Amino acid sequence: MTSKVAVVTGGNRGIGAAIATALAQDGFHVAVTARDPSTLDDTVGAVTGAGGVVDPFACDVRDEESVGALAAAVEALGEVHVVVANAGIAGPTAPLHELTLAQWRDTLETDLDGVFLTFRSFIPAMIERGSGSLIAVSSMTGKRPLHGRTPYATAKMGLIGLMRTLAVELGPHGVRANTVCPGAVAGPRIDDVIARQAASRGTSVEEARADFTSASPLSRLVEADEVAAACAFLASDAAASITGEDLNVSAGAVMY
Numbered sequence: 001m002t003s004k005v006a007v008v009t010g011g012n013r014g015i016g017a018a019i020a021t022a023l024a025q026d027g028f029h030v031a032v033t034a035r036d037p038s039t040l041d042d043t044v045g046a047v048t049g050a051g052g053v054v055d056p057f058a059c060d061v062r063d064e065e066s067v068g069a070l071a072a073a074v075e076a077l078g079e080v081h082v083v084v085a086n087a088g089i090a091g092p093t094a095p096l097h098e099l100t101l102a103q104w105r106d107t108l109e110t111d112l113d114g115v116f117l118t119f120r121s122f123i124p125a126m127i128e129r130g131s132g133s134l135i136a137v138s139s140m141t142g143k144r145p146l147h148g149r150t151p152y153a154t155a156k157m158g159l160i161g162l163m164r165t166l167a168v169e170l171g172p173h174g175v176r177a178n179t180v181c182p183g184a185v186a187g188p189r190i191d192d193v194i195a196r197q198a199a200s201r202g203t204s205v206e207e208a209r210a211d212f213t214s215a216s217p218l219s220r221l222v223e224a225d226e227v228a229a230a231c232a233f234l235a236s237d238a239a240a241s242i243t244g245e246d247l248n249v250s251a252g253a254v255m256y
Contacts, residue, residue, distance in 0.1 A: 010087030024052025061114030111155035167244030183250030
């Protein structure tokens with residue numbers, strides 16, 4: 001048993017895996033989740049290889065019973081001090097009028113409803129204890145338009161409103177709620193997004209990639225470890241007076 005537990009949903013790759021590793025390095029016993037727990041093997045190996053403590057769990061954040069079972073299982077590890085809601089999908093790339101209702105709902109169900117279900121399951125214990133840190137991984141697309149990505153942008157902007165309201169509700173109980181808004185994070189997922197942007201706008205992949213990097217004063221994409229460092233900071237006592245914030249990690253592509 002340990003009294004310092006952190007939960008990271010969608011911890012099987014990219015940002016989620018980096019967040020899990022960063023929190024483990026800060027001394028948290030980390031519970032990482034994915035729909036298919038076998039996809040967590042690389043994350044578990046990275047965390048344990050760095051000397052951290054980690055346990056993998058199967059969880060579909062869209063499913064109320066699955067999230068409830070996760071919360072009950074994690075209680076066996078100790079008191080949950082940090083929950084990072086990172087699980088999400090990119091959703092379709094197409095003009096709004098070409099989307100199906102199923103595509104729209106699938107994106108919001110995962111990227112917004114999933115965060116609601118995740119936090120709802122862990123908040124009562126945090127209120128009872130009088131402390132905790134909730135962190136939602138949004139996106140700079142929740143603050144600025146991205147062609148053809150209305151479901152994703154809607155969900156990610158919704159997270160900012162959700163977390164600001166949670167900050168007001170939970171502040172009297174000593175629980176903090178913050179959002180991290182990454183820019184385009186280098187890796188296979190952004191490569192796929194860029195390819196879809198190029199196809200939907202009739203441009204080359206190189207031109208579509210330049211649209212992302214040219215928006216940054218640093219003229220580059222963001223690294224997953226940089227997003228993880230921001231989450232680790234918000235999880236730490238150093239951020240004890242920070243709540244209701246949406247922290248950009250966008251290489252300057254978004255400054256508001």
